[in-house]
Amino acid sequence: MISARQLVLIVLLLTAILLPRVFNLDVFRTPDEDRWISRTASFTRELSFGRLDRLLWSPTPGTTTHWLGALTVRFNDWQTKKLPLALGQALLIALAGYLAWRLWGKTTAFFLTLLLALNPHLIAQARVYGTDGLLPVLIIISFLSLWLWQKTNANRYLFLSGFASAAAVLSKLPGLIIVPLLLIAIALYLIPQKGTVKHKIQNTIYKTLLWLLAFLVGAILILPSLAITPAAVIDNILETFRSEGYTTLHAYGSNYYPRVLLFFSTPLELLSVFLIPVALLIHRRSKSSPPPTRHLLWLLATAAFFYLAMSLGDKKGYRYLVPVFSLLDVALAITVAWLITALVNRKVRRAATIALGIFAALFTIQLLDIINIYPHVLAYTNPITRNRIGEMQYGWGEGLDEAAAYLNAKPNASELTVASYYPNEFGHYFIGETKPAHQHDQNCDYVVIYRAMFGRGLNEWETDIINQYRRQTPEKIISYRNVPFVWIYNTTPPNPPAKP
Numbered sequence: 001m002i003s004a005r006q007l008v009l010i011v012l013l014l015t016a017i018l019l020p021r022v023f024n025l026d027v028f029r030t031p032d033e034d035r036w037i038s039r040t041a042s043f044t045r046e047l048s049f050g051r052l053d054r055l056l057w058s059p060t061p062g063t064t065t066h067w068l069g070a071l072t073v074r075f076n077d078w079q080t081k082k083l084p085l086a087l088g089q090a091l092l093i094a095l096a097g098y099l100a101w102r103l104w105g106k107t108t109a110f111f112l113t114l115l116l117a118l119n120p121h122l123i124a125q126a127r128v129y130g131t132d133g134l135l136p137v138l139i140i141i142s143f144l145s146l147w148l149w150q151k152t153n154a155n156r157y158l159f160l161s162g163f164a165s166a167a168a169v170l171s172k173l174p175g176l177i178i179v180p181l182l183l184i185a186i187a188l189y190l191i192p193q194k195g196t197v198k199h200k201i202q203n204t205i206y207k208t209l210l211w212l213l214a215f216l217v218g219a220i221l222i223l224p225s226l227a228i229t230p231a232a233v234i235d236n237i238l239e240t241f242r243s244e245g246y247t248t249l250h251a252y253g254s255n256y257y258p259r260v261l262l263f264f265s266t267p268l269e270l271l272s273v274f275l276i277p278v279a280l281l282i283h284r285r286s287k288s289s290p291p292p293t294r295h296l297l298w299l300l301a302t303a304a305f306f307y308l309a310m311s312l313g314d315k316k317g318y319r320y321l322v323p324v325f326s327l328l329d330v331a332l333a334i335t336v337a338w339l340i341t342a343l344v345n346r347k348v349r350r351a352a353t354i355a356l357g358i359f360a361a362l363f364t365i366q367l368l369d370i371i372n373i374y375p376h377v378l379a380y381t382n383p384i385t386r387n388r389i390g391e392m393q394y395g396w397g398e399g400l401d402e403a404a405a406y407l408n409a410k411p412n413a414s415e416l417t418v419a420s421y422y423p424n425e426f427g428h429y430f431i432g433e434t435k436p437a438h439q440h441d442q443n444c445d446y447v448v449i450y451r452a453m454f455g456r457g458l459n460e461w462e463t464d465i466i467n468q469y470r471r472q473t474p475e476k477i478i479s480y481r482n483v484p485f486v487w488i489y490n491t492t493p494p495n496p497p498a499k500p
Contacts, residue, residue, distance in 0.1 A: 006106075009110060013094075013097065013110065013113045013114060013117065014094070016113075016114060016117040016118055017090045017093050017094060017113070017117040018090055020117075020118070020123045020370065020374060020377065021086040021087075021089065021090055021123060021126045021127065022083060022086050022087065022090070023375070024079075024375040025078060025079045025082040025083060025086060025127055026077065026078035026079045026082075027375045027376070027401055028376065028397050028398050028399070028400060028401040028425070028429075029078070029397055029401075029424075029425045029428055030128055030129075030130070030378075030396040030397040030425065031396065031397060031422055031424070031425060032128075032129075032130055033128065033129040033130065034424065036058075036062065036065060036069070036129050036130055036131075037069070037081065037129060039057040039058050039062070039066065040057075040065065040066045040069035040070060040073055041073055042057050043055055043057050043063075043066035043069075043070065044066070044069075044070040044073045047070070052224040052225060052228055053224075053225050053228040053229045053232075054225065055223055055224060055225045056223065056225050056233050056236055056237075059173070059236055059237040059239065060131050060172055060173060061170055061173065061223065061237065062130075062131040062170075062171065062172065063170040063171070063222050063223045064088075064131075064134050064167055064170055064171040064222065065085065065129075065130065065131050065134070065171065067222070068084040068085050068088045069081065069084060069085065069129065071084045072084055078129075081129065082127065082128075082129050085126065085128075085129060085133060085134075086126045086127060086133075088133075088134060089122065089125075089126040089133045089134060089137060090126070092134065092137040092138065092141060093113060093116045093117055093122075093137055094113070095141060096112065096113070096116060096137055096140050096141050096144060097109050097110075097112060097113030097116075099141065099144035099145055099148055100112045100113070100144060100330075100333070102148055102151075102152075103144060103147055103148050103151060104292065104334065104337065105337075107337040107340060107341075108333055108334055108337035108338075110337075111332075111333035111336050111337050112329070112330055112333035112334075114333075115268070115329040115330075115332060115333050116137065116140075116326065116329055116330075118366065118367060118370065119266070119325065119326060119329055120266065120366070120369070120370050120377050120380035121264070121319070121322045121325055121326075121380065122136060122137070122322065122326060123370065123377045124377040124378040124380060125319065125322060127375070127377065127378070128378070128396075131171055131172045132172065132319045132320075132322055134167075134168075134171040134172075135168055135171045135172045135174070135175055135322075135323060136322050136323040136325075136326035136327075137326065138164050138165075138167050138168035138171060138175065139168050139175065139178050139302075139306075139323050139326070139327070140326060140327065140330055141160070141161075141164040142161050142164040142165045142168060142178060142182060143161075143178075143182070143185075143298065143299070143302070145157045145158070145160040145161040145164060146158065146161040146182055146185060146186070147295060149161065150189050155210060158207065158210055158211055158214070159210065159211075159214040160214075161182065161211060161214070162210075162211040162212065162213070162214025162215040162217075162218060163214050163215070163217065163218035164218075165178060165179060165182060165215055165218070166214075166215045166216070166217075166218030166219040166222060167218060167222060169219070170219060170222045170223050173237065174306070174309070174310065174320065174323075177305065177306050177309045178302065178306070179215070181298075181301075181302055181305060182211070183208060183211070185298065186204070186207055186208055186211060187204055187208070190203055190204040190207060191204060252316045254311075256316050257307065257310065257311050257316065257321065259389050259390075259392060260318045260321055260392070261307075261321065261324075262382065262385045262388075262389050263318075263381055263382060263385060263386050263389045263392050264318050264321070264325075264380070264381060264382060264394075265325055265328070265382055265385075266325070266362075266366050266380075266382060267362040267365060267366065267382060267383070267384050268329070268332060268359070268362050268363060268366055269325050269328040269329060269332070270382070270384075270385070271332065271358065271359065271362055272328045272329070272331050272332035272335065273328070275332065275335050275336075275339075275355060275358075275359070276296055276300070276331060276332075276335050278351070278355055279291055279335045279338055279339055279342075279355070280293070282339070282342055282348045282351050282352060282355075283338075283342070285347060285348055285351075286342060286345045286347050286348040289341075290338075291334060291335060291338035292334060292338075295334060296331055296334055296335070299327050299328075299330055299331040299334075300327075300328075300331060302327055303323075303324045303327040303328055303331075306321075306323055306324055306327070307321065307324050318392070318394055332359075336356065336359055339352045339355055339356050339359075340352075340356065343356075365383065369383060369481060372480075372481060373480045373481055376398040376399065376480055378396055378397075378398045379395075379398045379399070379480040379481075379483065379485060381481070381483060383481060386483070391454055391455060392455065393451075393452060393454055393455030393456070394451065394452065395450055395451035395452035395485055396452070397422055397425045398480070398485065399450075399451075399478045399480070399485035399486040400420065400422060400425050400426040400429070400448070400450065400486065401429045402478050402486070403420075403426065403448050403476070403478055403486045403488055404426055404428075404429035404430040405429065406476055406478075406488065407430060407432070407446060407488070408429075408430060408431050408432075413430075413431050413432055414431050414432050415432060416432035416433070416445045416446065417432060417433040417434075417435060417443060417444045417445050417446075418430060418432060418433070418434055418435070418444060418445065418446045418447070418448060419434075419435045419436065419437050419438075419439050419440035419442075419444040419446070419447045419448065420434055420435075420436075420437055420447075420448035420450070421436075421437040421448060421449065421450035421452065421453050421462070422450060422452075423435060423436045423437070426448060437449070437450075437453070437462075437465060438461050438465070440465060440491070444491055445490070445491060445492055446475075446488055446489060446490055446491060447465075447469065447488075447489045447491055448486060448487070448488055448489075449465065449466060449469060449474075449486070449487040449488075449489065450485070450486055450487075451483075451484065451485045451486070453465065453466055454466065469487070469489050472489055474487040474488055474489050475488050475489060475490045476488040
């Protein structure tokens with residue numbers, strides 16, 4: 001029987017999960033969303049005709065996105081089209097919370113669910129019709145269900161781990177990174193168990209094969225083309241890694257991801273790196289029951305391994321590290337829950353209170369940041385570290401909707417011609433004529449400079465346009481949390497030079 005207090009907490013968590021994800025999904029568009037909607041339509045068409053060998057429409061492969069998107073493929077409004085993806089992530093977070101409750105108890109489950117629900121990057125990706133919103137939570141579910149199998153010896157959780165891992169891989173290919181880690185975790189758990197060497201080896205092989213069977217079943221159910229034309233599917237995926245779009249389009253330098261960690265992580269995620277050693281020191285002093293150190297180490301090792309694997313790849317992007325941020329949230333939830341239990345110990349009560357006070361302060365800052373930039377949560381950056389990192393190339397369309405709304409308010413808006421970066425995304429909201437930004441000198445009334453244009457090479461056309469307008473005063477600047485995203489220049493009257 002659920003108590004009134006538990007019911008209130010469940011309602012609170014469901015509100016935290018759903019509220020920032022399911023409303024205002026049509027506020028702005030990203031450049032990749034039209035492509036994914038088109039792929040989902042092709043996937044649904046082939047599925048409806050029973051052509052199961054033709055279901056791979058992206059080497060990413062993004063098949064879970066196609067399945068969810070197929071539910072609303074016949075609708076035209078973006079709010080409805082994107083709703084299944086937002087709800088899909090919400091359900092996965094709720095499942096992760098349930099697994100955490102079974103594994104560690106109510107307190108840890110509460111903080112894990114809360115931190116994942118209010119992770120700005122998970123919120124942002126849930127609101128984008130793409131592939132980055134499901135992978136992080138599926139990775140977490142893969143590990144939680146595996147650990148729950150180790151705790152209960154119930155094979156259904158081992159099967160869930162394998163199935164969730166397949167879903168992670170078919171959501172986005174970097175999910176493959178966790179497969180060897182999970183197999184190692186199975187072996188390291190079983191080998192020390194009691195029994196003869198022969199029994200240990202047989203049991204390890206049996207459980208590993210069971211996990212692999214679940215992985216295979218999940219992969220085939222999600223993408224039947226793997227069973228019908230496996231060679232073609234694998235070749236299609238591998239071809240992408242040899243393409244110029246992968247090797248050169250987003251091939252940033254070696255210092256890119258270290259800067260991403262500091263620039264985009266939340267203060268809470270950075271805190272987790274320091275709070276975990278503090279918690280272990282508090283435990284050593286108090287001699288109380290320890291936090292689940294093994295699980296913490298696995299989470300940190302997985303985050304580090306994922307980070308390293310993504311760093312070795314040619315193609316890079318700040319959203320590719322969302323799984324790392326999410327794993328740190330889980331580690332932080334475990335640590336905070338343990339610190340609460342440490343409050344009963346007089347020896348360490350003061351240290352635990354200070355640590356929890358810092359957590360509460362940073363959580364409040366994070367929540368206020370999300371509220372202040374909502375629904376443009378994709379614009380989130382770390383408020384503490386971003387000014388120390390310098391400029392980063394980012395921006396995926398957020399703010400162009402507000403730029404269009406500003407220009408639509410002009411008396412002659414329908415007669416205006418505007419040159420904009422991401423012209424399709426801007427043009428969807430603008431009632432006048434839209435041209436690409438590189439056509440800014442072709443009888444345009446306004447030019448819209450976008451943050452994603454910065455940080456390009458010296459010889460890129462985006463840099464030329466920025467340099468051309470740098471000394472002019474924009475008519476309007478659109479910012480989120482003091483970070484400018486859009487600069488609107490009026491090209492009709494002469495622009496006075498900017499004050500030094």
